[in-house]
Amino acid sequence: METSFSKHRPVAIWLFVGVGMLIVQVLLGGITRLTGSGLSITEWQPILGALPPLNQYAWQQAFDHYKEIAQFKYVNSHFTLSDFKSIYYWEWFHREWGRLIGVVFLIPFVWFIYKKRIDRTMIKPLLILFLLGGLQGAIGWIMVQSGLNDEDLYVSHIRLAVHFISAMVLTCYTLWFALKLMVPVKEILAQPHLKKLNILLLAVLLVQLVYGAFMAGLHAALAASTWPDINGLMLPQGMFTQGGFIADITHNLITIQFIHRGLAYLLTFLILLWWWKARQMGAHTLLHKLHFIPLLLVLIQVLLGVLTVLNSKVHIPIGFAIVHQGVGMLLLLSLVSTYYVSRAKENRFGSM
Template identity: 40%
Template sequence: MTDAALPRPTARPLAVSNWLLTLCGLIIVMVVVGGITRLTESGLSITEWKPISGAIPPVTEAQWLREFELYKRIPEYQQINRGMSLADFKNIFFWEWVHRQLGRVIGLAALLPLVWFAAKKAIPAGYGWRTGSIFLLVCVQGAIGWWMVASGLTERTDVSHVRLAVHLLTALFIFGWALWTALDLRSAGARPRRVPTLGLWAFAALLLQLLFGAYVAGLDAGYAFNSWPLMGDELYPSAAPWLEPFLRNFVDNPITVQFIHRWWAFVVLVFAVVLARRLRGVSRRHSIFLHSAIGLQILLGIWTLLSGVSLHVAAAHQATAVLVVASFVAGVHRLARVGASASTSLGTSGTEERDYTPLVPSEAEGR
């Protein structure tokens, strides 16, 4: 059966799906800018949270001096950046301001179409709570962002890496939830899909890798060892310090965190290969997407280490993490559709449920 032969969803579910896919695109940009903000140490440059009035950046010299004076009060300036010029401050201020502006844009992009579709009664039955939850999660994410920044304004010279991990994982969860919902809406009849068992295990493995990736970023653990596959001359440096209690090493020890992030990537790769093999006979391009995303991500991770955490390479590594999430979500969703089709076929004496393939509908592919 080819995609061209499959029935397409009606206009209303398709419009809601397109809105959610646009929101996913904005989240990708947000994650990239968030990574640059972190890598340039810009995240603490704005020391106040003004969700509305903060959208207007400083314009006059007096306004810039006020922002700079506020920054001078925090430990990051006093212990690391003392003597920074106003011009240098403007550079780090820029990235944090852009990051917050994108947050506002995403908030509006989540709210305004939701209100419009709800008013037009265009949201299919059963999807009201899902689209509403996406908007609420976007709002919660804004609060988490400030909670993260606040951790570095009084005693620390950087933000809490644990709060950073919560912030990043929440962004990726919103992305995955919005993408899954968009793909559901693009199925014939806008039928929701359940995550198969293999998908649950794959998502769990990926979640753990993303968590340790966030820890690596928050602890600047990428700078600990810039060699691969060995850390220095050993698989794991024997002289590395250990924290007490033991479990703290899996959260607070940069060397342990980098080690786990290095090698858990290959556990995720195994799940990706298994998923791709399942997909190969169903959707070749989903299989290729999954292979390409995980392969590129591992190569970028190694390159990030070898480059000494180059800004451009590290930013590309974080951006590709979102593509890996997208490849897993799209691949698992495709398997879920196949499983639902098989069940429907068995239950209707050979009448197979027909779905609309969400990506590049004009492309035909054999089953």
């Protein structure tokens, strides 16, 4: 007789593939932001928009629409049609990958129902998953539409952060669902102290990811390309001069970079503390096998952050910045995984 875990293994693999595709989608979003490509497509056509312009007339029409917004008028007025195509394709690929994610989720979902790989307890979590995916697409379009006017040069970094964090919620939810299908109950250990510290780590990392989105959205690394100091000072000049505390911590480039760096150091210390406690777990446990991953990732993440800052002289180094973002997402997923295996035991779908 087929066991529950072997029966649901294909579904779990499908979900893990979805996690990987969502990570790629977020990275493509980061590239579109750093290349200034996000506003290049001024229409939202879920079906017809699957194909790029196919002839010279269609390309010129798309370019003419782009010429109507502020980004072209005040930033890219020197663009030729060839320049426009270079940014158009990044945004098109970002949207196309989103469509592919929808197909990859929908077709196997129908197949798994037909093959009875999905039972009733899984229907609700999967519906929530689809709703989160649809919400993410809607947030993305609302964000882009907000920048299609005669005033805004770029989409607000606040909206960008909302879009990014909602993508992280969707990705973490998908991972959590997959873990529930793949991790045996015996591997879930009740470790209250590790669990509380893990929750604190997730909370700090959430704030850090928001500030990472601020850094990307405002190109804030260009405000100070030195390390370990910030323009020669540990407490840089220019902080808290934006007119108010909230305005300063959300719009002042130097303040945002200072907070982002400080949170990185705090995260490194807390993860080192968590690692020290988790290493005392029995060598046979899944938690012990996973415990080094967050520490390794946060150290790599800090190194990539330093390299990104040091190479941000005139432009943001896209390669360093995107890998930095990718490792940050992997760090989040690793902490979600360690939290999953250190919480109290519960029913397989009890908390979804």
